[in-house]
Amino acid sequence: MTIEQSSNYSFGTRAIHVGAPIDPTTGAVIEPISLSTTFGQSEPSKPLGIYEYSRSANPNRDNFEQAVASLESAKYAIALSSGSATTALIIQSLPVGSHIISGGDVYGGTHRYFTKVANTHGVKATFVGNLVEDLESNLTNDTRLVWLETPSNPTLQITDISKIKEIVDKHEAKTGNKIIIVVDNTFLSPYISNPLKFGADVVVHSVTKYINGHSDVVMGVLATNNDVLHDKFRFLQNAIGSIPSPFDSWLAHRGLKTLHLRLRQASYSAQKIAEYLSSSPYVIHVNYPGLKGHKNHDVVLKQHRDGLGGGMISFRIKGGAKGASVFTSSTKLFTLAESLGGIESLIEVPAIMTHGGIPKEERESNGVYDDLVRVSVGIEDTDDLIADVEQALQKVKGL
Ligand code: P1T
Numbered sequence: 001m002t003i004e005q006s007s008n009y010s011f012g013t014r015a016i017h018v019g020a021p022i023d024p025t026t027g028a029v030i031e032p033i034s035l036s037t038t039f040g041q042s043e044p045s046k047p048l049g050i051y052e053y054s055r056s057a058n059p060n061r062d063n064f065e066q067a068v069a070s071l072e073s074a075k076y077a078i079a080l081s082s083g084s085a086t087t088a089l090i091i092q093s094l095p096v097g098s099h100i101i102s103g104g105d106v107y108g109g110t111h112r113y114f115t116k117v118a119n120t121h122g123v124k125a126t127f128v129g130n131l132v133e134d135l136e137s138n139l140t141n142d143t144r145l146v147w148l149e150t151p152s153n154p155t156l157q158i159t160d161i162s163k164i165k166e167i168v169d170k171h172e173a174k175t176g177n178k179i180i181i182v183v184d185n186t187f188l189s190p191y192i193s194n195p196l197k198f199g200a201d202v203v204v205h206s207v208t209k210y211i212n213g214h215s216d217v218v219m220g221v222l223a224t225n226n227d228v229l230h231d232k233f234r235f236l237q238n239a240i241g242s243i244p245s246p247f248d249s250w251l252a253h254r255g256l257k258t259l260h261l262r263l264r265q266a267s268y269s270a271q272k273i274a275e276y277l278s279s280s281p282y283v284i285h286v287n288y289p290g291l292k293g294h295k296n297h298d299v300v301l302k303q304h305r306d307g308l309g310g311g312m313i314s315f316r317i318k319g320g321a322k323g324a325s326v327f328t329s330s331t332k333l334f335t336l337a338e339s340l341g342g343i344e345s346l347i348e349v350p351a352i353m354t355h356g357g358i359p360k361e362e363r364e365s366n367g368v369y370d371d372l373v374r375v376s377v378g379i380e381d382t383d384d385l386i387a388d389v390e391q392a393l394q395k396v397k398g399l
Pocket of ligand 1: 082083084085107109110149153184186187205206207208218219220338339340354
């Protein structure tokens with residue numbers, strides 16, 4: 001099914017059928033993996049089919065891109081070699097001298113790229129704790145891009161994308177300067193939210209997480225409805241070569257077909273676990289968008305499918321860094337590891353793992369304290385997961 005044919009179908013149907021043609025030669029229901037790096041031509045510059053060279057385009061990548069575009073309600077998607085390569089490509093598309101404004105709480109690798117790589121190419125970043133409140137006063141004549149994660153990694157802050165769009169539009173009307181809004185939708189996946197519908201120009205994912213969902217592929221993707229941006233990003237990707245392999249594209253496409261089922265189950269368990277943690281005497285504060293007490297729960301109800309909170313939780317534990325270390329070393333089902341969004345539950349301490357490169361003062365100003373624990377809830381049985389959290393919390397007693 002093509003993107004155009006898919007518009008009347010719901011999410012699960014599109015996840016399974018878009019970009020999944022039956023092989024016309026063999027009738028295979030699942031696409032073959034097309035490993036050929038090059039494709040024959042009948043005359044110079046007259047390819048036999050639509051492909052020439054696999055860096056520029058490949059059947060497995062095309063099929064995956066079509067599926068993601070459909071699920072993000074986008075015209076286009078471009079798959080890349082990692083989420084980080086996706087960030088790099090977008091920032092490299094900006095002219096020297098550009099200024100970007102980013103939400104303060106973002107993945108440590110994104111912070112690293114903005115502060116240690118983009119600046120060496122003449123692109124300067126300002127980090128802002130609360131974009132809705134502080135974006136306007138930080139806009140300059142050189143601002144070309146606003147970057148945000150909603151929910152943010154790891155403190156699960158929620159941003160109202162339509163409010164960001166309003167501020168950016170007002171600035172554009174006043175100055176004539178176009179600013180691109182980029183939303184990193186990794187934590188929710190296209191099943192729970194579609195940022196383009198709320199005013200984002202580009203949505204990005206670390207496919208490594210929910211979209212692939214099985215912790216066996218590193219990959220990224222961006223999606224957009226903007227023809228000019230799409231052409232620019234496609235050109236750059238081919239020039240740079242930051243492409244995923246056909247096998248990874250195939251695996252990620254297979255993973256994506258169960259995205260809706262996995263996200264429903266992960267959200268269901270995460271809601272229960274977040275509620276359990278909120279009532280624990282060993283927990284100081286829980287960040288989870290599905291909790292009614294979350295600071296921006298009203299935005300969650302507007303921006304998320306069925307008000308789902310997603311599979312990610314973070315919380316401050318009693319006992320400081322020691323408490324976080326003891327707890328995360330004591331779980332039996334939650335594996336202590338970086339990453340998220342897989343079928344198996346993971347747990348980590350952002351301050352010394354995923355966000356360890358951010359200066360202490362800066363990360364603490366965004367709520368990333370030494371006692372913050374981040375949980376990626378998988379799709380194991382809910383009761384088993386809660387029992388595991390319960391037994392590990394007992395180990396923190398008296399710290
Ligand atoms: O790992 P990679 O596929 O390059 O994706 C980078 C990335 C981008 N955006 C967000 C929101 C992310 O969380 C990540 C990667 N994050 C982790 C590895 C982590 O454990 O948080």
